[in-house]
Amino acid sequence: MQAITLTQIRSSFINASRSEAARLTPPPGFDRLDWDALDVLGWRDPKMPLRGYLALRTAEHRLVSVLLRAPAGGARKNRAVLCELCRSVEATNEVLLWVARRAGAAGRNGNTVGTLICADFTCSANVRVAPPEGDMHPDPAAVVARQIDGLIARADQFARRVHER
Numbered sequence: 359m360q361a362i363t364l365t366q367i368r369s370s371f372i373n374a375s376r377s378e379a380a381r382l383t384p385p386p387g388f389d390r391l392d393w394d395a396l397d398v399l400g401w402r403d404p405k406m407p408l409r410g411y412l413a414l415r416t417a418e419h420r421l422v423s424v425l426l427r428a429p430a431g432g433a434r435k436n437r438a439v440l441c442e443l444c445r446s447v448e449a450t451n452e453v454l455l456w457v458a459r460r461a462g463a464a465g466r467n468g469n470t471v472g473t474l475i476c477a478d479f480t481c482s483a484n485v486r487v488a489p490p491e492g493d494m495h496p497d498p499a500a501v502v503a504r505q506i507d508g509l510i511a512r513a514d515q516f517a518r519r520v521h522e523r
C-alpha cells in the first residue's frame with residue numbers, strides 16, 4: 359500500500375471518536391514499515407492490547423481506518439477458524455473475533471460488526487506465503503497475487519459493513 363502518516367490515519371477513522379483516534383499508539387517501528395509488503399495496516403495498540411486498528415484503502419482509494427475491540431479475556435479462537443481477511447490456511451497464528459462499532463448513529467446505538475481477524479494482523483504477510491509448486495498450483499506467484507487481491511477486496515468489504523447505515 360501507499361505509505362500513510364499517523365495524522366492521515368487519525369483523521370480517517372469511520373467508527374472512532376476524535377479522542378479515541380488521538381489516544382492511539384502507533385505500531386512499533388511505524389517509521390520503518392515496508393509499505394510494499396502491506397496491503398492493509400493492522401495493529402494492536404501497544405498500550406491498550408484489547409484495542410486494534412485496521413487502516414486500508416477502499417476500492418475508491420479512500421483511506422479508511424476502523425477501531426476494533428478484542429474480546430476481553432478468553433474467547434480466543436484457534437486455527438480451526440480462518441481469518442476472514444487473509445483466509446490463510448497455512449498460517450499458524452491465532453485468530454480473534456474482533457468487534458467494530460458501526461459508523462455513525464448505528465454505532466452510537468450499540469450496533470457492532472464482528473469479524474475473525476488474525477490476532478496480530480499478520481494478514482499481509484500470510485497472503486505472501488506461496489503455496490508449494492505442484493499440480494495444484496503450477497504458478498505460485500499467480501496464487502500470491504490472487505491472495506493479495508483477495509485480502510484487499512475483503513478488507514474493503516469489511517469497511518463497508520462497518521460503514522453501512
Ligand SMILES: [Zn+2]
Binds near residue numbers: 476
Ligand atoms: Zn489474517
